[in-house]
Amino acid sequence: EAQVTQNPRYLITVTGKKLTVTCSQNMNHEYMSWYRQDPGLGLRQIYYSMNVEVTDKGDVPEGYKVSRKEKRNFPLILESPSPNQTSLYFCASSYRGGFGTDTQYFGPGTRLTVL
Amino acid sequence: AQSVTQLDSHVSVSEGTPVLLRCNYSSSYSPSLFWYVQHPNKGLQLLLKYTSAATLVKGINGFEAEFKKSETSFHLTKPSAHMSDAAEYFCVVRTSNTGKLIFGQGTTLQVKP
Numbered sequence: 104e105a106q107v108t109q110n111p112r113y114l115i116t117v118t119g120k121k122l123t124v125t126c127s128q129n130m131n132h133e134y135m136s137w138y139r140q141d142p143g144l145g146l147r148q149i150y151y152s153m154n155v156e157v158t159d160k161g162d163v164p165e166g167y168k169v170s171r172k173e174k175r176n177f178p179l180i181l182e183s184p185s186p187n188q189t190s191l192y193f194c195a196s197s198y199r200g201g202f203g204t205d206t207q208y209f210g211p212g213t214r215l216t217v218l
Numbered sequence: 219a220q221s222v223t224q225l226d227s228h229v230s231v232s233e234g235t236p237v238l239l240r241c242n243y244s245s246s247y248s249p250s251l252f253w254y255v256q257h258p259n260k261g262l263q264l265l266l267k268y269t270s271a272a273t274l275v276k277g278i279n280g281f282e283a284e285f286k287k288s289e290t291s292f293h294l295t296k297p298s299a300h301m302s303d304a305a306e307y308f309c310v311v312r313t314s315n316t317g318k319l320i321f322g323q324g325t326t327l328q329v330k331p
Contacts, residue, residue, distance in 0.1 A: 134317050143227075145308060145321035146262075153317070161318060193262065197317065207319060209254075209262040 105130045107210035109194050115216045116184055124179045124213050126194030134197045135177040136161070136207070137169065139190040146193065152177055184217040191215075220245045222311045224322035232330050237296040239325045241309030244290065251292045252310040252319070253283055262308070268292065279303070304329045 107128045116122055128135065136151040138161075148161030152171040166188055168180040177196075181188060194210040225240040243249055251268040266277025273285045283294045292309060309322040 136317070136319075138319075138321075143323055145323045146319070147321070148318045151317060195319075199317075205317070206252075206264055206267065207317075208264075211261040 105208070107194055107196055107208050109192075109210040109213050111213060112211060113214050115218065117218050118185055119183050122181050122184060122215075124181075124192060124194075124215070126177045126179065126210060127175050128177075128194075128196040128208070129175065130196065130198075130208070131174065132196040132198050132208075133174070134199060134205075134207075135171065136195045137167070137177070137179050138193045138195065139163065140193060140212075141190055149179070149192075184215075186217045189215060189217050220249065220311050220313055220320055222309050222320055222322040224307075224309050224325050226325050227323065228326045228328065230328040230330060231299045233301055234298050237294070237299045237303065237327065239294040239307050239309075239327065241292045241294065241322060242290055243292060243309070243311050245311060250312040251283075251285065252312070253277065253281070253292075253294050254308045254310055255305050256308065256324075257305045265294070265307075299327075299329045301329050301331065303327060 110125045133154045137149040138146040140146045147163050150169040152158045192213045195207040197205045197207040199205050221244045223242045253265040254262045255265050256262050265281050266275045268285045275283045281296050306324045306326050308324050310319050312319050
């Protein structure tokens with residue numbers, strides 16, 4: 104089954120404790136992206152990747168890191184989480200990303216709480 | 219710059235009555251437009267997308283959207299609401315060079331029995 108998976112689905116942590124949220128897709132997509140969803144703000148892009156070893160900042164990259172060493176994986180790293188990073192996070196992927204009406208497929212989301 | 223505005227944060231309809239969720243966009247060139255739905259505690263699912271092949275776009279579960287360039291609108295409609303349609307709906311425009319999706323603030327659809 105074609106899908107985007109994220110782990111963990113739920114995470115409660117404390118300020119400053121490094122964490123990684125994994126994202127994996129099995130559709131051989133070139134483009135992957137991370138979004139955060141906050142009430143009243145819709146989804147906002149954190150980082151995106153057009154292909155392996157190619158990443159760039161989205162609208163709200165502060166406090167986050169990403170890497171794209173393999174095509175299928177795009178982990179989101181919070182080196183020193185803070186309470187303002189408490190949010191619902193979505194990973195997405197698409198075949199080519201920036202062209203035409205290429206559809207982005209979303210993972211199930213990761214609900215992160217930073218105390 | 220591109221942007222999208224969903225004109226209603228909350229819409230309430232009775233089961234069996236029509237649904238209208240309004241969306242206006244701003245784009246300096248021909249946009250790529252989408253509607254996504256998010257059911258409670260679920261991920262985002264694509265309802266439909268505008269491909270420029272036709273201004274009236276049909277999606278899943280009986281939803282449609284009409285692209286009106288003169289009004290810069292992409293409203294979502296459904297002739298008859300079902301209880302299962304209760305969810306949050308996002309109108310989305312995509313930038314052409316980075317693939318970034320720009321989301322509206324979302325419209326919560328409530329369907330009353």
